[in-house]
Amino acid sequence: MPGGRHVAAVNGVSFELAAGECLALVGESGCGKSVLASALLGLLPGNARTRGTALLGPDDRIDLLGAEETTLARTVRGRRAGLIPQSPAAHLTPVRTVRSQLEETVRELRDTRRGALRAAAEAAAARAAFPADHLDRYPHQLSGGLAQRAATALALVADAPLLIADEPTTGLDRDLVDRTVDELRRHTDEGHGLLVITHDLAAAARMADRVAVMYAGRIVEVATAADFFGAAGPRHPYARGLLDALPERAFAPIPGLPPELDALPEGCAFAARCDRATDICTTLPALTGGVACHHASEAVDA
Numbered sequence: 001m002p003g004g005r006h007v008a009a010v011n012g013v014s015f016e017l018a019a020g021e022c023l024a025l026v027g028e029s030g031c032g033k034s035v036l037a038s039a040l041l042g043l044l045p046g047n048a049r050t051r052g053t054a055l056l057g058p059d060d061r062i063d064l065l066g067a068e069e070t071t072l073a074r075t076v077r078g079r080r081a082g083l084i085p086q087s088p089a090a091h092l093t094p095v096r097t098v099r100s101q102l103e104e105t106v107r108e109l110r111d112t113r114r115g116a117l118r119a120a121a122e123a124a125a126a127r128a129a130f131p132a133d134h135l136d137r138y139p140h141q142l143s144g145g146l147a148q149r150a151a152t153a154l155a156l157v158a159d160a161p162l163l164i165a166d167e168p169t170t171g172l173d174r175d176l177v178d179r180t181v182d183e184l185r186r187h188t189d190e191g192h193g194l195l196v197i198t199h200d201l202a203a204a205a206r207m208a209d210r211v212a213v214m215y216a217g218r219i220v221e222v223a224t225a226a227d228f229f230g231a232a233g234p235r236h237p238y239a240r241g242l243l244d245a246l247p248e249r250a251f252a253p254i255p256g257l258p259p260e261l262d263a264l265p266e267g268c269a270f271a272a273r274c275d276r277a278t279d280i281c282t283t284l285p286a287l288t289g290g291v292a293c294h295h296a297s298e299a300v301d302a
């Protein structure tokens with residue numbers, strides 16, 4: 001960071017994602033979701049440091065955190081791991097139309113004959129609800145929502161075994177959110193792995209097999225979507241707070257603010273906002289059995 005400050009944006013994160021599975025990563029703004037996505041794809045700024053391993057398999061397993069940039073650029077990004085970026089407009093090539101970018105991707109990745117290129121590009125656009133009569137536009141001629149759908153179409157056409165979608169439905173109205181979510185679910189069911197980052201818990205409930213909740217740079221809970229959104233409910237007090245904040249539930253926001261990432265407490269980062277916190281919360285709870293909370297196994301007042 002400027003001024004030589006050091007920010008631990010993501011810490012001790014560990015999870016698995018299978019082919020044909022969708023994992024939703026949720027959590028408040030600034031908790032480290034996009035940094036995690038960028039780290040996995042080697043897209044962090046040059047002054048960022050990563051530690052650990054992130055294996056992408058099953059064949060030709062590669063450690064995404066240890067791989068050389070040239071390897072990531074040539075063989076991983078776009079081919080083995082796709083990204084729908086959080087700011088899609090900035091990632092589209094400004095001087096080329098959406099159609100030409102889609103066709104180019106098809107041409108690079110598949111052995112498609114010329115006539116089939118156009119059809120493949122148009123099919124991908126349709127899947128992402130990108131209107132065919134806008135295909136010949138340049139990125140600067142697109143609204144935010146259209147740029148979002150263009151990025152989704154590009155990711156779908158690239159057909160990578162792993163797709164990381166960072167807020168793929170921002171700026172879309174509910175109808176389009178549902179269409180996009182259903183299309184991404186279909187993509188997952190075709191055998192792709194999907195890590196979807198979202199603020200939209202309703203979208204997560206609609207598409208995810210499992211949910212990972214991030215708070216101040218750490219994963220504090222991983223649960224099946226059925227448990228998380230169903231009768232069992234989340235077990236981490238923060239995760240419960242996220243659900244309770246929804247208008248269709250208690251509509252009760254979590255009081256307080258998350259800690260600054262350059263001034264994290266040694267213990268549980270949520271303790272200062274948590275009504276269950278006790279002395280033990282000054283030590284860091286490990287993620288065991290899917291939850292990182294000293295009080296997770298205690299009964300909750302309804």
Ligand SMILES: Nc1ncnc2c1ncn2[C@@H]1O[C@H](COP(=O)(O)OP(=O)(O)OP(=O)(O)O)[C@@H](O)[C@H]1O
Binds near residue numbers: 009029034086
């Ligand atoms: N290049 C950078 N240099 C320094 N700090 C950064 C940099 N990029 C991100 N951060 C910090 O890392 C933290 C995590 O940011 P990140 O973008 O991952 O959050 P997020 O969970 O994706 O939030 P949002 O939901 O708003 O997209 C933030 O506090 C941010 O200020």
Ligand code: NI
Binds near residue numbers: 035166
């Ligand atoms: Ni983000």
